[in-house]
Amino acid sequence: MNLLPTKADWRDAKRAPIKDLVAGITVAIVALPLALAFGIASGLGPEAGLTTAIIAGALAAIFGGSRLQVSGPTGAMTVVLVPIVHQFGTKGVLLVGLMAGLILVIAAFAKIGEHVHRLPTSLIEGFTAGIAIVITLQQLPFIFGVPASSAEKVWAGALDVFSRGIESFELTPVLVAIAVCFVILFGSSRWSKIPFALISVAVAAAVTAIFNLDIQAIGSLPASIGTFDLGFTNTGNLLALLPSAFAVAALAALESLLSAKVADKMRGGGERHDSNRELFGQGIANIVVPFFGGVPATAALARTAVNVRSNAQSKLAAFTHSVILALVILLLANLVGQIPLAALAGVLLATTARMIKPKELFALAKETRLDALVLACTFIATIAIDLISAVIIGLVLSLALRKTKLAKIDRRYPPIDEKETLGD
Numbered sequence: 153m154n155l156l157p158t159k160a161d162w163r164d165a166k167r168a169p170i171k172d173l174v175a176g177i178t179v180a181i182v183a184l185p186l187a188l189a190f191g192i193a194s195g196l197g198p199e200a201g202l203t204t205a206i207i208a209g210a211l212a213a214i215f216g217g218s219r220l221q222v223s224g225p226t227g228a229m230t231v232v233l234v235p236i237v238h239q240f241g242t243k244g245v246l247l248v249g250l251m252a253g254l255i256l257v258i259a260a261f262a263k264i265g266e267h268v269h270r271l272p273t274s275l276i277e278g279f280t281a282g283i284a285i286v287i288t289l290q291q292l293p294f295i296f297g298v299p300a301s302s303a304e305k306v307w308a309g310a311l312d313v314f315s316r317g318i319e320s321f322e323l324t325p326v327l328v329a330i331a332v333c334f335v336i337l338f339g340s341s342r343w344s345k346i347p348f349a350l351i352s353v354a355v356a357a358a359v360t361a362i363f364n365l366d367i368q369a370i371g372s373l374p375a376s377i378g379t380f381d382l383g384f385t386n387t388g389n390l391l392a393l394l395p396s397a398f399a400v401a402a403l404a405a406l407e408s409l410l411s412a413k414v415a416d417k418m419r420g421g422g423e424r425h426d427s428n429r430e431l432f433g434q435g436i437a438n439i440v441v442p443f444f445g446g447v448p449a450t451a452a453l454a455r456t457a458v459n460v461r462s463n464a465q466s467k468l469a470a471f472t473h474s475v476i477l478a479l480v481i482l483l484l485a486n487l488v489g490q491i492p493l494a495a496l497a498g499v500l501l502a503t504t505a506r507m508i509k510p511k512e513l514f515a516l517a518k519e520t521r522l523d524a525l526v527l528a529c530t531f532i533a534t535i536a537i538d539l540i541s542a543v544i545i546g547l548v549l550s551l552a553l554r555k556t557k558l559a560k561i562d563r564r565y566p567p568i569d570e571k572e573t574l575g576d
Contacts, residue, residue: 154217154258154429155215155261155429155432157214157215159164161466163427164219164465164466164467164468165467166346166466166467166553167172167465167466168466169431169438169468170464171188171463171464172250172464172465172468172469172472173468173469173472173474174347174350174463175347175459175462175463175464175465175469176348176459176464176468176469176470176471176475176476177295177350177472177473178326178347178349178350178416178459178462178472179222179458179459179462179464179469179470179473180453180472180476180480180567181211181347181349181350181353181488181491181496181499182455182458182487182496182499182500182525183205183222183452183455183473183477183497184202184370184456184477184480185370185491185493186201186224186225186388186395186452186454186455187202187204187205187224187225187477188200188202188226188370190200190204190225190226190230190447191203191204191225191447192227192445192495192504193227193230193234194225194229194230194233194234194235194245195205195233195234195238195242195245196233196237196245196447198527199225199445199448200225200445200447201224201225201443201558202451202477202481203242203328203444203445203446203448204224204225204447204448204479205224205225205473205474205477206377206442206478206481207440207441207444207446207474208223208224208438208441208446208449209218209222209224209449209470209471209473209477210471210474210475211433211436211437211441212313212433212434212436212451212470213431213433213467213470213471213473214324214388214447214467214471215429215432215433215436215437215475216429216430216432216433216434216451216467217265217412217425217426217427217428217430217431217432217433218412218415218416218425218426218430218451218455219423219425219464219465219466219467220412220415220416220419220423220425220459220460220464220572221408221411221412221425221430221451221456221459221470222441222451222452222453222455222456222458222459222469222470222472222473223408223433223434223437223449223450223452223470224449224452224455225446225447225449225452226407226451226452226453227286227290227402227446227449228407228450228539228540229400229402229407229448229449229450230406230447231566232399232400232403233248233400233447233448234243234394234523236393237452238250240392240393240550243575244396245394245448246442246445247390247393247397247442247446248393248396248397248400248448249400249438249441249442249446249448249449249554250438250439250442251390251394251397251401251435251445252397252398252400252401252404252438252440252448253392253401253434253435253436253440253448254399254410254435254439254444255397255435255440256404256405256431256432256434256435256438257403257431257435257436257439257478257562258434258435259430259435259485260316260404260428260429260431260435260440261428261430261432263427263428264431265405265409265426265427265428265430265431266427266548267527268289268426272523272526273516273523273552274516274523274524274526274527274530274546274550275527275530275543275546275547275550276410276413276414276417276511276547277513277516277527278509278527278528278542279410279528279530279531279534279542279543279546280417280507280530281507281508281513281531281534281540282530282531282532282533282534282542283414283422283453283534283539284504284505284507284508284533285502285504285534285535286503286534286535287453287454287500288500288504289306289307289309289310289535290306290310290500291329291497291501292310292313292314292317292366292399293313294314294325294329294493294494294496294497295317295325295326295370295497296313296314296317296318296321296325296326297322297325297367298313298320299498300313301313304533305318305536307332307535307536312461320527322328322366322367323495324365324366324367324494325367325368325492325493326494328356328360328367328494328495328498329494329495329497329498329501330494330503331352331356331498331530332349332352332353332356332494332495332497332498332499332502333351333498333499333501333502333505334497334550335351336348336352336498336502337502337505337506338358340502341520344463345406346528347462349458349461349462350496350501351500352472352498353491353496353499354414354497355391356491356492356494356498357490357491357492357495360490360545361490363466364516367492367493367494368492368493369489369490369491369493369561370488370489370490370491370493370530372485372486373491379563379576394524400448402540403539404434404448404449404450405431405434405439405541406411406539406540406543407450407453408430408431408434408450408451408455409427409430409431409494410543411450411451411452411453411456412425412427412451412456413419413425414453414456414463414507415428415456415457415459415460417481418461418507419458419460421437430451434449434450434451435508437449442469454500454504455473457503457504457506458500460502461503461506472574477574495498513527522537522550525549526546526550528544529546529549530542530543530546531547539572540567
């Protein structure tokens with residue numbers, strides 16, 4: 153089992169460097185506000201989010217097992233980190249990230265990553281569709297130009313934001329988000345090689361600046377990243393943090409491997425990632441990033457989807473995204489700070505619109521009643537509860553119900569390990 157970078161990675165990187173460069177720039181523009189927001193939401197501040205996107209993003213790209221994956225801070229991870237910050241403080245989060253990284257590396261050597269391929273297609277499709285809805289709901293604060301909600305659940309926060317957005321309705325951010333989304337969807341369907349996401353965001357920034365439109369922008373950025381003292385003085389704290397470290401490692405593994413499978417499905421053409429190597433890459437990233445003050449990282453489905461749709465060809469695209477973010481901090485902080493958040497919301501709206509394929513979902517739901525039930529429950533749980541719970545619910549239903557009368561009636565339903573899954 154080879155978990156280190158290979159010559160094939162280098163050959164892929166040399167194949168289409170211009171396409172990868174454009175994809176990397178596009179993803180970096182989308183990743184920037186997300187990194188800042190997730191850093192703040194985790195309790196460690198915007199610098200932590202940017203540090204994670206730059207360092208973890210680059211290391212996961214080099215050592216990971218997917219050519220298309222983009223890693224960094226994510227919304228799902230912040231939910232796990234906030235209680236750790238409250239109980240153990242900043243150093244507790246950094247130590248949890250380091251310990252989780254070690255667990256992921258051990259999992260890679262134990263070949264645990266291979267078992268994700270046993271997940272049924274109905275579970276993956278329900279999860280993917282649910283994630284698309286969640287990402288869409290997360291864009292409402294940017295679209296309406298109002299502060300995000302403090303509600304724990306995404307759907308509850310979306311209702312709160314929508315209510316406040318209607319009360320103080322501003323047309324400009326709504327039009328910007330819709331315009332960017334429309335340009336990307338319409339333009340890409342006709343001229344797929346043109347980076348409409350990058351162009352539309354740049355035009356939106358220029359128009360808002362020229363006409364001095366009152367619309368929320370990214371704002372000021374941190375000037376640099378630095379090192380951080382983890383403080384390995386208290387062994388008792390390490391033991392107390394171990395359960396949290398396993399939870400973070402499990403979330404990072406599950407989110408990364410599912411994201412990689414979704415990326416394979418989106419690209420098609422026989423694209424397939426190496427699950428064990430992906431765990432190894434995420435582990436290396438999480439071992440290193442705490443020393444620079446970054447939060448635990450995982451693959452980011454939204455950024456990965458943007459990368460795939462931007463026609464990325466190799467790991468060079470994800471690595472470029474990290475390099476661009478680093479250059480932004482050093483050279484273009486003031487300029488990028490003027491990009492409207494509504495424009496970035498439009499990019500993600502276009503991405504989610506292409507993630508959901510109604511025809512495939514209906515066809516899968518009609519295949520067997522068990523498929524329909526697993527798909528629906530996973531979809532609803534992803535939106536109503538959280539990502540991990542959704543996958544657990546879908547998996548338990550698949551394992552339990554395929555041995556019941558329901559499964560016996562649906563004779564076309566094969567064992568889970570033989571079921572065709574994303575990317576297979």
